[in-house]
Amino acid sequence: MxxxxxxxxxxxxxxxxxxxxxxxxxxxxxxxxxxxxxxxxxDVGPMNGAKVVARAWTDPDYKERLLTDGTAAVGEFGFSGPQGEHIVVVENQEDMHNVVVCTLCSCYPWPLLGLPPDWYKDPAYRSRIVREPRTVLNEMGLALDDSVDITVWDSSAENRYFILPQRPAGTEELSEDELAALVTREAMVGVAQVGAPG
Amino acid sequence: MTDTTALLGELPADGPAAPPRSNGELVFAAPWEGRAFGLMLALTEQGVFTLSDFQAALINSIARWDELQRPVEEYHYYECWLAALETLVVEKTPVTNPEIDALTSHYLTRPAGHDHDHDHDHHH
Structure with missing residues (x-):
């Protein structure tokens, strides 16, 4: 000791x-x-969130419900429980990337992603992602073009943010399950994008 | 599209710039972290306190760590978690700080290898 x-x-x-x-x-x-x-x-982990993302990519009505009331829409899958209240879903766009942090502690949508990884709880991530998001994302392996704006969302007990990543090109033929398999936890926190298969 | 997995291999495995790993890390680094997590959730399920109460206590405890301990000790999230849990337990249940201290001291005197004392006597 x-x-x-x-x-x-x-x-x-x-x-x-x-x-x-x-x-x-x-x-x-x-x-x-x-x-x-x-x-x-x-039993609880990022595979839950991945199913939500894949549904939103393939069902426009579901996507609209998800962006309107995240908690209710993920509840359609039965995903609820502690830290599952007040889920707010934000969608990445061509020219706008979103990333999530909890600057004060570790608020995180447990029913969708499980418990947060160490890097999410680290004081360095919590402070630096707000001050220099582009640099931190670069260090984490996500190099965004300068033309892409970055919005940092600070999760709290009032709002737990969840990112709807962009669907990668070349995935038009994939089933919902195949799409879900592409979606990583990092993409749903916004420190990565979803890669094309293969 | 950036190939995240390939890049991660070249970055430090820990420290402030540690990259996220999609897989491979444990949910709890040590068994006690899981116990501290489970205790907190069990107490919210019993209605002893709410998750919001706990989050407020955790924010305080992390802020205190930032002020006091950051310069001297590596950050340990679940130490903050445990401190928040102790604060709420003392506030919301009949369990007192002296009791926790006494039983902890008692456990510390256990012979090596004897890591579970079911007949504990902490009234000494």
């Missing part, structure tokens, strides 16, 4: 103590906690 500057006991032990005391009071139980962990490790 590495030395802690403020002499706080190691987090694993504190967590264990907290769980024991809450269990003793009958406020939590191990099975319920295991179930919640299991759900977020195994």
């Amino acid at each position: 590495t030395a802690m500057p403020d002499a706080r006991p190691p987090a694993p032990i504190r967590t264990e103590a907290l769980e024991a005391l809450l269990t003793e009071r009958g406020l939590v139980n191990a099975d319920a906690i295991n179930g919640l962990i299991n759900r977020f490790v195994n």
